[in-house]
Amino acid sequence: MSSFPQIGALAAQARGILNGLGVSASRLEGHRAATSPLTGEVLAHVADMGAEEVEGAIARAHAAFLEWRTVPAPRRGELVRLFGEELRAAKADLAALVTIEAGKIASEGAGEVQEMIDICDFATGLSRQLHGLTIATERPDHRMMETWHPIGVVGVISAFNFPVAVWSWNAALAFVCGDAVVWKPSEKTPLTALAVDAIFRRAAARFGSVPEGLSTLVLGAREAGEALVDDAGVPVVSATGSTAMGRVVAPRVAARFGRAILELGGNNAAIVCPSADLDLTVRAVAFAAMGTAGQRCTTLRRLIVHADIYDALLPRLKKAYGSVRVGDPRAAETLVGPLIDGEAFAAMQVALEAARAAGGVVTGGERVAADALPDAFYVRPALVEMPAQTDTVAAETFAPILYVLRYSDFAEAVHLNNEVPQGLASSVFTTNLREAELFLSAAGSDCGIANVNIGPSGAEIGGAFGGEKETGGGREAGSDCWKAYMRRATNTINYGTRLPLAQGVTFDV
Numbered sequence: 001m002s003s004f005p006q007i008g009a010l011a012a013q014a015r016g017i018l019n020g021l022g023v024s025a026s027r028l029e030g031h032r033a034a035t036s037p038l039t040g041e042v043l044a045h046v047a048d049m050g051a052e053e054v055e056g057a058i059a060r061a062h063a064a065f066l067e068w069r070t071v072p073a074p075r076r077g078e079l080v081r082l083f084g085e086e087l088r089a090a091k092a093d094l095a096a097l098v099t100i101e102a103g104k105i106a107s108e109g110a111g112e113v114q115e116m117i118d119i120c121d122f123a124t125g126l127s128r129q130l131h132g133l134t135i136a137t138e139r140p141d142h143r144m145m146e147t148w149h150p151i152g153v154v155g156v157i158s159a160f161n162f163p164v165a166v167w168s169w170n171a172a173l174a175f176v177c178g179d180a181v182v183w184k185p186s187e188k189t190p191l192t193a194l195a196v197d198a199i200f201r202r203a204a205a206r207f208g209s210v211p212e213g214l215s216t217l218v219l220g221a222r223e224a225g226e227a228l229v230d231d232a233g234v235p236v237v238s239a240t241g242s243t244a245m246g247r248v249v250a251p252r253v254a255a256r257f258g259r260a261i262l263e264l265g266g267n268n269a270a271i272v273c274p275s276a277d278l279d280l281t282v283r284a285v286a287f288a289a290m291g292t293a294g295q296r297c298t299t300l301r302r303l304i305v306h307a308d309i310y311d312a313l314l315p316r317l318k319k320a321y322g323s324v325r326v327g328d329p330r331a332a333e334t335l336v337g338p339l340i341d342g343e344a345f346a347a348m349q350v351a352l353e354a355a356r357a358a359g360g361v362v363t364g365g366e367r368v369a370a371d372a373l374p375d376a377f378y379v380r381p382a383l384v385e386m387p388a389q390t391d392t393v394a395a396e397t398f399a400p401i402l403y404v405l406r407y408s409d410f411a412e413a414v415h416l417n418n419e420v421p422q423g424l425a426s427s428v429f430t431t432n433l434r435e436a437e438l439f440l441s442a443a444g445s446d447c448g449i450a451n452v453n454i455g456p457s458g459a460e461i462g463g464a465f466g467g468e469k470e471t472g473g474g475r476e477a478g479s480d481c482w483k484a485y486m487r488r489a490t491n492t493i494n495y496g497t498r499l500p501l502a503q504g505v506t507f508d509v
Ligand code: NAD
Pocket: 157, 158, 159, 160, 161, 162, 184, 185, 186, 187, 220, 221, 222, 224, 225, 226, 229, 240, 241, 242, 243, 244, 245, 248, 249, 262, 263, 264, 265, 266, 296, 297, 298, 396, 398, 424, 466, 471
């Protein structure tokens, strides 16, 4: 039996958590209503910042950066280590707030906070490893090397669906790299951002000498984001959200020669080959396509199934879709919580209608509990058998819709995987070594993430996260992503008495 939340109790619970974490009551006053997708009720109000206030925050962040950049990197790592400790202590509360404000099921709310803790651990270690190179020089008695320096203020613009983790991927690295951070969270999730800000302040108080303005939260919608985007005092803008947002942000940051890290929309596919382990495939597809109610950038949206196993796989998937529990994301048995809002529901219905018009056969997709919860949008995930990869299939609809396509030749499947404008995550399910390796090769998937026998969603922080084409090209989190938050200097030192010029040039005066 699915359960649905009662209207009325969430605001008190959210306020209790915020209060307990130390968010001052004055920050919960303003004109913007913060609502819960669980019931649609108002949780609290917050104040938007205008462009001038954002400018002031950037100036204070710059002043903090001038101090912070000279603090030794391992000491900067200590601040992030303490932040990780504070997150561990606050994990249950912050996770509960993520569930209330973003609608994630309890284990995914906890998983998001765990991701923050993981990146803190990673960044703490990294603080002793911001290595440069020593490079062979062609000149005698010379040494050439590369050094990495803090770059300045990093602007972070984040989306509603990862309301806390995305900031931490950027901020944990930026802090150890010697930068200050100004964060503009999604206007749909201001309360989790306030909670994170308060938790960071606890770590800063324990650290003892954090310059005021090192981490600043600016609340607001598009206008507040644009103030960050256009300010030449922000050398790096990391923007996570829709491709439509990136299309506006990218040229504006470029126009002032800033650096943009863009983490935009995905339209992720999985190819299921004849040799695939179908038990494993069904479980992987269920989580990747229905988890987070289809609201992950890495959500599985297209399933490309070999004709020989199509009739074996589809009934099993339909069974999984039919049995998945949709309801209160706080309930242990629930696997699919609500959509973020009515707009998301409307976009889902438009996409399903277009799919039907193009010959698609839709299972699921209908709204549930609408009478009891008129302002909350719970849907059954939709499985849509499509005759072809139409424009609707090629677009990202941020909702739980899985389009299923048939293929007969592996090259055709790889072509379908790559045919869409986005390039974030992809998977192949196969036990055939040739197919697996081809998928991962230069002639295979064109995505930033390519997996074998696991779904496209649920990345670990140790790897670089991001994608190509309309996904924006940015990379965040592990591997060498830290380099995006620093500036590189090449240094050549002459320890001899002559002055040999490069390339054998002579210039004797
Ligand atoms: P959105 O684009 O509506 O908003 C994202 C953020 O951008 C918000 O903070 C918003 O206020 C801000 N914004 C919007 N227009 C702006 C502008 N012109 N200038 C500056 N800031 C602006 O996205 P959303 O609905 O919150 O999130 C869903 C989208 O995010 C999906 O497309 C999803 O795929 C994508 N996403 C991508 C990743 C990734 O890592 N690639 C991760 C999470 C979400």
